[in-house]
Amino acid sequence: MGALTSLVASHLGYSVLWCGPEEHGRTDGADARNYALAPLTVDLLKRLGVWTALEPHTCTVTRMEVFSEDARIDLNATDAGAEFLSEMVLHTDLLAALESAVQFRPQIQRMKARPESMTAHPQHVTLHVDGRSFTTQLVIGADGARSWVRAQSGILWGQRDYGQQGVVATLELEHPHGGVASQWFDHGDILALLPLRDPHRVSMVWSTSREHPTSEHALQEFVAQIQERSHGRFGAIILQGSAFAAPLRMTLTDAQSALRTLLVGDAGHTVHPLAGYGLNLGVQDLISLEEILKDAQPDPGASGIVRAYDRSRRFRVKRVQWGLDLLQRTVTASHPSFSRLRRWGMQWVGDIGPLRQFLIRQAISPQ
Numbered sequence: 001m002g003a004l005t006s007l008v009a010s011h012l013g014y015s016v017l018w019c020g021p022e023e024h025g026r027t028d029g030a031d032a033r034n035y036a037l038a039p040l041t042v043d044l045l046k047r048l049g050v051w052t053a054l055e056p057h058t059c060t061v062t063r064m065e066v067f068s069e070d071a072r073i074d075l076n077a078t079d080a081g082a083e084f085l086s087e088m089v090l091h092t093d094l095l096a097a098l099e100s101a102v103q104f105r106p107q108i109q110r111m112k113a114r115p116e117s118m119t120a121h122p123q124h125v126t127l128h129v130d131g132r133s134f135t136t137q138l139v140i141g142a143d144g145a146r147s148w149v150r151a152q153s154g155i156l157w158g159q160r161d162y163g164q165q166g167v168v169a170t171l172e173l174e175h176p177h178g179g180v181a182s183q184w185f186d187h188g189d190i191l192a193l194l195p196l197r198d199p200h201r202v203s204m205v206w207s208t209s210r211e212h213p214t215s216e217h218a219l220q221e222f223v224a225q226i227q228e229r230s231h232g233r234f235g236a237i238i239l240q241g242s243a244f245a246a247p248l249r250m251t252l253t254d255a256q257s258a259l260r261t262l263l264v265g266d267a268g269h270t271v272h273p274l275a276g277y278g279l280n281l282g283v284q285d286l287i288s289l290e291e292i293l294k295d296a297q298p299d300p301g302a303s304g305i306v307r308a309y310d311r312s313r314r315f316r317v318k319r320v321q322w323g324l325d326l327l328q329r330t331v332t333a334s335h336p337s338f339s340r341l342r343r344w345g346m347q348w349v350g351d352i353g354p355l356r357q358f359l360i361r362q363a364i365s366p367q
Helices: 002-011 040-045 051-057 092-104 148-153 216-229 278-293 304-332 336-351 351-366
Strands: 016-019 034-039 059-061 064-068 071-076 086-090 110-113 116-118 125-130 132-135 139-141 157-173 180-186 189-195 201-208 237-253 261-263
Touching: 002 040, 002 092, 002 110, 002 278, 016 125, 034 040, 034 092, 034 278, 034 351, 040 051, 040 278, 051 086, 051 092, 059 189, 086 092, 110 180, 116 148, 139 148, 148 261, 189 216, 216 237, 216 351, 261 304, 278 304
Parallel strands: 016 110, 064 180, 139 261
Antiparallel strands: 034 086, 059 086, 064 071, 116 125, 125 132, 157 201, 157 237, 180 189, 189 201
């Protein structure tokens, strides 16, 4: 989000100071994380000149299979008149393409360090970074769920803990995935196998309350469980590398802005990963911000600009967050009545074309 925000601002003609360390040696499974880039996100990457370098590393998804007990629905892009549902890309490939694009924007000054202090004044903001002092008109917090900018700005926030962890891993399949994304709702868990560029590899995201596997025996049992939960859909499965886990939480803020400060992406909101909305919701922040900043010269941090951004995002973000929260509760509830509700719901989606088209449009355009 830091790179994306810097690119958007620089293309609007602003000078940008991008503060934050380079990414090295992450141990949270980022290398195995796969993003589902919605069409609007792909459009933004094309406008920013990033897509040409990124496209060779992506996998186009035109169909998604969803399973729950004995029910199944297929979501096809063509049902909603779209070319594709998403473009799947690994975290490392996306990050490399964005940071390469930043190097070709002389308007962006890259400081590979976190700010030491930030003080917002009515007319400007003062930042101290790496022993130097900077004065700017607007600070944009694109620094993730543990946002330093959010803490400094005084924006109140809270979390809803789902009592689950998201386990991510790269799997090698016996049978090719065919560019199909697959998802299973089963026993309170949500398992997703997301296709990679390699036709025999997928990125797995398993939302589960089970213990994260670490020992060799536990990893073998883990693979066997994935094989069972996916009902042998892709034949034999082999774990590539290790599995990584992180707690699943929804982050809520009481505002997306403060004095000369805005939040974008996970700094302002996180959601359950069951629909792949996280990054795309952050891109929606940037698209809204882009429209507002087009006419914000000479002071992009003026109170009217800051308030306009907050109004543009507050309701839309909350709608997506609580909509996904309700969906998560529904698909993971163990009571028999919810089991029947899931089965009826999937039958309705499968049988009613307009309802299916609506869901597909929501999936590819989280606004």
